Amino acid sequence: MKNSYQRNQTTEFLLLGLSDNPKVQTFLFLLFLVFYMITLAGDLFIMLLVALDPKLHNPMYLFLANFSFVDICLISAIVPQFLRNLISTRQTISFVGCLTQFFFFGVMANAECLLLAVMGYDRYVAIYSPLNYSLVMSSKTCGMLVAAAYVISVLHSLLYTLMSSQLSFCGSNKIHHFFCDFPPLLKLSCSDTSIEQLVVSTEGMAMLLVPFLFLVASYTTVVRTILKSRSVEGRWKAFSTCSSHLTVVALYYSSLLFMYFKPLSSYSLDYDRVVSVVYSAIVPMLNPFIYSLRNKDIARASRRVLNRWIMHTR
Structure with missing residues (x-):
């Protein structure tokens, strides 16, 4: 065990990325840089807006601000390293660096799943039991739900990181991916990964499916509650409130379920890397737009904050 640990500690992986064509790499660098900058700007804008506007100090936007924070951390765990590799002659990452990247990516990816479930519960209470909403979704309850999402995500990611740290890599050091993720690491390892695959198919499946089924x-x-409403305007307002969240759920879960709920032997070097771009870069970039467009509260808050800033600078 000691020799295996020492070997792993000095292993350096080669991240093959998405293409080895220099022209394509230049295009990818510019594309992912745009993805990253848009994500940072959009999510920071939402977080700042929620912090500055008192009328957005409610559970729905508290969860949205945390979701924006997770989006920033998720894409920051992957894209900067990928951008560095695209312009570097050595597209490598150390074993410790690989585990570190995988840990933070895992924390944020799972936190997104759990926060989506929490946001779904918030909408459920708001529409199904509006009279009890303020009592059920108290500040204490909201804080506990957010804290639980982070704690569970850290523990889940820590488990997978510890499992990865015990793997042996005695053959090729080429990871057919643009970041350190669990499936390509398992595929690259020369260890017996039957236990790890069992954990993925049980605990990992539960971690994704339980929030999804919830x-x-x-x-x-x-x-059902919306359809029972006699007010057409009320139905439209309720559907409009939930549509943004459902769009994000559909985009995020469809790519995650496709990526992780299949045998390791069916892992595709090319197709799966493209799918992973969806949940690691494209969805975080789109989230601020999905939650902001047609959201009258965000529009009004933007105008209020902008007007206060203009008055302050005069």
Whole structure:
């Protein structure tokens, strides 16, 4: 065990990225740089808006601000390293660096899943039991839900990082991916990975499916409640409130379920790397727009904050 640990500590991986064509790499650098800058600007804008506008100090936007924070951390765990590799002659990452990247990516990816479930529960309470909303979704409850999402995500990612640290890599050091993720690491390892694959198919499946099934159950009740409403305007307003969240859920979960719920032997070097771009870069970039467009609260808050800033600078 000691020799294996020492070997792993000095292993250096070669991240093959998305293409070895120099022209394509230049295009990818510019594309992912744009993805990164848009994500930072959009999510920081939402976080700043929620912090500065008192009318957005409610559970819905508290969860949205945390979701924006997770988006920033998720894309920051992957894209800067990828951008560095695209312009560097040595597209490598140390074993410790690989585990570090994988740990933070895992924390944020799972936190997104759990926060989406929490946001779904918030919409469920708001529509199904509006009279009890302020009592059920108290500040203490909201804080506990957010804290639980982070703690569970850290513990889950720590488990997978510890499992990865015990793997042996005695053959090729080429990771057919643009960041350190669990499936390509398992595929590259020369260890017996049957236990790790069992954990993925049980604990890992539960980690994704439980929040997803909770969302399905919540929104099934929400849709039934909305359809019972006699007010057409009320129905439209309720559907409009939930549509943004459902769009993000559909984009995020469809790519994650495709990527992780299949045998390791069916892992595709090319297709899966493209799919992973969706949940690691494209979805975080789109989230601020999805949650902001057609959101009257965000529009009004933007005008209020802008007007206060103009008055302050005069």
